[in-house]
Every structure is written in structure tokens, then in C-alpha cells.
Amino acid sequence: MYKVFVNEKKLLLSKQSENLEKTIGYENAMTLEIALDLLENTSVKELNVFGEDIDGIWAEFRSLFRIIEAAGGVVNNPDGDTLFIRRLGKWDLPKGKMEKGESREESAIREIEEETGLRDVELVRFINTTFHIYVERNGDKVLKCTHWFEMNFSGEDTSKPQTEEGITEVAWKNTAQIEDEVFPSTFKNIKLIIKEFWDTRKN
Structure with a gap:
């Protein structure tokens, strides 16, 4: 499916x-x-x-689309909070396009560190892949496949938004804040991956 x-x-x-x-x-x-x-x-x-x-x-x-592969992560700190970025008025998880020759894991870590300013994020496991479609300015139809990983971070919090990528805020959110603040102002695939992460954490 x-x-x-x-x-x-x-x-x-x-x-x-x-x-x-x-x-x-x-x-x-x-x-x-x-x-x-x-x-x-x-x-x-x-x-x-x-x-x-x-x-x-x-x-x-x-075959109907140009395929773009991306990777990102659900980054958690020792308090159990999850890291989010804010871009174009919506909460999102840090992620970005994979570069040539990169593995999914390498790409996820690089993008998280670039977009959030954190260093030494620790990869835990693969969660799932989400898919969404958009149309580029030149009219190309794109299927974006984003591979998500669970990550841990326990170092010094050097988080800082990558403003040149349109990111205006980086923030740690607990479960209540995710439900009250993030979910009303995010994308459905982000809700999907967060809920999937929560489900696996319960088991």
C-alpha cells in the first residue's frame, strides 16, 4: 500500500x-x-x-513524475522533546534533498545539521518514507520521496534557523505542544510520520 x-x-x-x-x-x-x-x-x-x-x-x-529523493529526521532530546523548524508559516521537520553519492542516512544527518545548526545528531533507526506531489515553476510534476529517521541529540543546544532556506524558527516541542501548536499548522505527511513515530515508541 x-x-x-x-x-x-x-x-x-x-x-x-x-x-x-x-x-x-x-x-x-x-x-x-x-x-x-x-x-x-x-x-x-x-x-x-x-x-x-x-x-x-x-x-x-x-513514471508519471520526476522523482526527487529527500531525507530528514524526527530529532529527540533527553527530555523527550522533538525538534521542529518553521518555514513559510508552517511547522515542519528538518529535511532536504539527497545529494549525489549520499546514503539516505548521511543525507538526513547533513540536512538536519544544516537546517537547525545542531551538531553530532545520532541516528537511531529508519521510520518510514512519505510521498507527496507538487508542480515546479517550469511545469514539471514531481513525486518527492522523503525518507525519515529517528534521531537522538544530547549535546549542547546550538540550534539556529538556516534563514537562507526560509527557516524562521527552530524549536523543541513536547507532546502537548505538538498536538496543540504543531498539528494545526503543519502538513499531513508530517502528522503521519510523527504519529507513526509515537506508535513505535509505545511498543
């Missing part, structure tokens, strides 16, 4: 039909074009495309 966000709307690609607002059985590549058109140009907020060959559907879907 693959969950993709299209302008904060949800597209679910799955083997079986899921109970969402709209469901379409996969027939061919045109099915995916129709699904994207419905999410981009109508009031439909969540849509499921289903078919037995999920790997084939996903490969077909990816």
Missing part, C-alpha cells in the same frame, strides 16, 4: 478496495491520470486506486 499526498489530499494505492471517499479499480495508466485530475481539480479529498499488481501500479505511477 502507498499513501501519496496531492495538495494535502490523500491518494491511496492498494491491492484491495479501501473505504475512502472515492474508489477506482485500476485498469491502465489512464486510471492514475483520472485519479490525479479528480484530486487536483475537484472537491474530492481522498481517493483509493486499487488493483492486484500493486508493484506494477506503483511503477506506472512513478
